[in-house]
Amino acid sequence: MRLPGGLITAGQLRALARLAAEMGDGRAELTSRANVQLRALPAGAAAPLTAGLAAAGLLPSLDHDRVRNILASPLAGLDGGPGLTPVVAALDAGLCARPRLAQLSGRFLFAIDDGRGDVARLGADIVATLQAGAASVNGLAVTAPAVVTLMLAFAEAFLDDRAAHGSAAWRIADLPGGADRIRATVARQLDLVPAIPVPAATSAPAATRPVGIIGRHGVLLAPLGRLAAAQLDWLADQVRGRPARITPWRGVVLPDLADPPATLRAAADLGFGVDARSPWLRVTACAGQPGCASALADVQADAASFARRWPGRIVHLSGCARHCGRPAATEIDVTASSEGYQIARV
Template structure:
């Protein structure tokens, strides 16, 4: 257990700066709906993307009865319901509460946790992080301080394979070989070693330290410029842990491929992707019918069906889900675009469909405007619709963007070239 240390709030360095936030975080939730051009929008947090079958069925009924019938997966493994009727907020909240999807109404927007979706299923990680996930969610919901976190603050629980550790979370816990875990605060170059059973509490404590340092001025760790080392040191002091060490060299694993996933003991799970993260009512029904006991939504807008039989793959493919890693839809994402968003300059989902090409290479993300809502972390091709028409195509590597030559009549070819060409040294 972590040592109980009672300390007053610490004062951050006078040389550190934070973004000035003169308004409340307007990130939508299940109780705070957002008004879009296609109706109200609800964003329902699903920690680790884990849904029991009955919970998934409840979400499907809510989408059908109150909205446009579709479910939209986010880059954090959450679910958005769109086209909701005006005044349906109370009924939606009651439905979600009855399904166990609102364990704490005060914390519903801050239950942002991504976790290795294949953990415990394929034998590739060091540990099964599902116990961490359940404990961290319970700790967050029980913390008075955590209720003040922004709806944008993110926890990541990585089983050691290196998939969600690369998603830019504010607090990352990664399983270490031989037992134990590494805690990383923001994008710090150092990690704190903690015992396996201490990891969830250590993650929450790091978030609480952030809240004290931010004092309402920042929503994400990255906004506390110059304070990373201070946050790490204070977290270490309260944990009574050893001094932080340099980030160890660790492997990085890409998103789960589509198709069957077989463990060493022969147990098979299924991995599918939703084209552009959009699931129609029939597709969602097919997923819930194929699930054995739960579904796991991934940060790559996919769904894992633990221990589901391979015979269900043909049914899922027939419903229009991506079951083949060679599908041209693999690695293609987009924001909602027109007509759902008033700020969008184009119907980027239709644009993405017309520009599908050979699979492989960098993922590509289509944005309807410069806000780039939902864009992925890491290297990717960035396609942004411009006011007045046209698209800007750029290759993003190591956080740096390089624009491709403009050729409006050859947009599909430009995107395909950007995905496959090596621009890593062209600066």
């Protein structure tokens, strides 16, 4: 399920809890694109699941569903700086309104950063940065109201460039010279001047991923990015007005809490990570056994013991050599093989 900007309402959290319990394995998995997955669905689940997701407002366009990959700074508008929710909504609506953009691949990624650099460096194809008085998209300076128009122009220009070169590339980076060529095309079309350096792809600085209480808001970490149905329902109970926000590092932001310390104590009792000492800030794992047919080990069950071996290090466990979801900043790479775990220091 795509959650543009990671935004999810109380009703949508409850719908996911119900669908996970009734059709899946009772859990929802958060992804590095701030999306959500349900696993272990039985044959025949497609129709009732689609109906349930649509009823919850999670499927605004079936044609465009796989291309609605939009990251946004999770704390934008909560701890200073501009709010990004209207920009996310406008980009999502603009995507869904253009039939041609359904041709983008499910790997194509948009990012909207509020200037702190937390999602600008995650390797998105189209990166917008909005700060007070300044905005840019892929290196083109623009006024804030024009950001969405420019992001959509980049997406269209990618499809044009791909077609002109007879390519089936999924990402701008897959087109040799594509980033510069597409930027020049869009600049020419809209009479803009390339002026802003494009952030290099890397992981977000740790300082941009706070955990715990931020003003009146709470930032929680989901253990290995998994949320049980009961945790989803509890999160829904905490949402007061503004939606919760799933983060690309598998956490949940709860805005506008009535009593932040009490909420965090309750969250800790439910197994959430609530401070920077939590292993769930640095340890991730793929689905592994039994959820993935390719897996050679139950990596989720083994993750906690590996986390204790290397405190403070960024550790990722993979059930096979495909390394699904491995963060770019991984320091200890643990991969299951037919002969046990292979450990590499990156």
